[in-house]
Amino acid sequence: MNLSEVTERISRKLEAKGAQPDQQKIESRLRRLVEEFGVNVDEAERTVTGDLAREYNVTGIGSSSTELRPIHEIVPGEWVTIEGKIVALTPPVSPSIAQTGIIADSSGAIRFVTWARANAPAMEYGHWYRLESAVVDEYKGAPNLKIHSGTTISRVEEDTPLLPSITPITELKPGVGSVRAKFIQDWDASHDRMLQTGLLGDETGTIKFVIWKEEGKDKLDLDTVYNIFYATVDEYNGRLSLALNTAMYIADEGDIEVGRTETEIRGALVHIAPGSGLIKRCPVEGCNRTLSRQNYCPVHEIQPEFRYDLRIKAVLDDGIRAKNVLMQREVVEALTGITLEEAVSIAETNPLGMDEIFYRMRNTVLGRYYTCSGSEFGGRLLVNSCTPIAFEPAELAALLNRAGGEPA
Structure with missing residues (x-):
């Protein structure tokens, strides 16, 4: 036009x-x-x-x-007027940005950004505002509110109670979400800026979360249920994750029967990676990082009072694709027949030390066929159970007969 x-x-x-x-x-x-x-x-x-x-x-x-709209109804491409409460403020990532955060009403929440050139008044955490003629665009697959020079910001003096709407984990979408979930797995931090990362679950499924190091942010306690309000929902390689730095999380006295969405893979363990077998972990509360041979933690340095653990990092090949798998102590003990106590005793009395455990476990499982099931994250299967595949002579005979009967 x-x-x-x-x-x-x-x-x-x-x-x-x-x-x-x-x-x-x-x-x-x-x-x-x-x-x-x-x-x-x-x-x-x-x-x-x-x-x-x-x-x-x-x-x-x-x-x-100019018509007042509920936040959950607005979509990219619109110019809108909303009223909401500032429930999170985050540090701007660029000098061109004056303010970023999350604004919410009773229907939902959305991330916002205020451009520096807009010369708009700064909004305060915990207060309600009316935003007129703001632009809705898309950022990382989620609606995002842009406050520009044409946006009118008015503070709403009435402090309306705001009750976040809880979303089942399997119904989360990129943007902002609130969940009631149980902290079920604590993972090693893969980056120095991470305060904590792991797995949350509710009755519908599980999702990865991360808390970045930031003043005033606390870690979650394992096996505890939390009400988590206004977490950032991000998408990467088709999988969602929660960043809790924008969120308020409150422990709940109840419990949750976590529904697991599991992946099952059948194949041969074709590689056992270094770092498998008997390992040492940092004893500092909430850390759990793997120590080096010199008992060094990348965050807490030398830790002479370490604790032992078992794990297997491997590659499972089903003949079509190879999948990285990670097995924790309980699965490793069941698969190899070596308990943690036995492994420690062997390592302390054998000249090869911890390497002896690695070789024994590798010799036990390498090249053998298993059915492994668990949660898949970041291209790796976190194994919850692993069962040896029994040899079936009848199946093999039938397969050979079919192969022999085919024309050359």
Whole structure:
């Protein structure tokens, strides 16, 4: 659609109400919305019409962007007016950004960004605001609210109670979500900036979470149920994860029977990776990192009072694809027949030390066939159970007979 035609149409509407609009100003606003913010022409026309109607104090030609909307209904490409409470503020990642955070109402929550060039008043945590003519776009697959120079920010003095809506884990989408979940697995942090990472679960399934190091952020306690309000839901390689730095999390006295969405793979263990067997872990509360041979933790340095653990890091091949698998102590003990206490005793009396456990376990499982099931994260299967596949002579005979009967 030609923007000059749209400009002329808006101008005629305003003139019919007795206003004398500047057509150059109208077209400039349209071009900014369409070319800079990617707004479709129809929505840009409605927005500019509504903004100018307010400026010239005329009625009867308003825009839908001035109508108050519930947050859960807004979608990318719209210009909207909402009222919500600031439930999180996060550090801006660029000098061009003045403020970022999360704003919520009773229907849902959305991330927002205020551009520095907008010269908008800063919003305060815990207060309600009315935002008029804000732009909804998309960031990392989720709706995102942009506050620009045309957005009007008004503080709402009435502090309305806000009760977050809990979403089942399997129904989460990229953006912002609140869950009631149980902390069921504590994982080794893969980055120095991580305070904690692991697995949360509710009745519908499980999801990975991470808490980044930040002042005032506490770790979760294993096997505890939490109400987690306004976590950031991110998507990477088709899988969702929760970042809890924007969230408020409160321990709950109840319990949850976690529903697990498990993957099952049958195949041969074709590789046992270094770091398998008997390992040492950091004893500092909440750390659990694997120590080096010199008992060194990358966060807490030398730890002479370490604790022992068992694990197997391996590759399971089903003949079509190879999958990295990780087995923790209980699965390792059942699979190899070596308990943690036996492994420690062997390592302390054998000249090879902990290497002896690695060799024994490798010789026990390498090249053998298993059915492994567990949760799949980051390209790795976190094994909950692993069962040897029994040799079935009848199945092999039938297979050979079929192969022998096929024409050359």
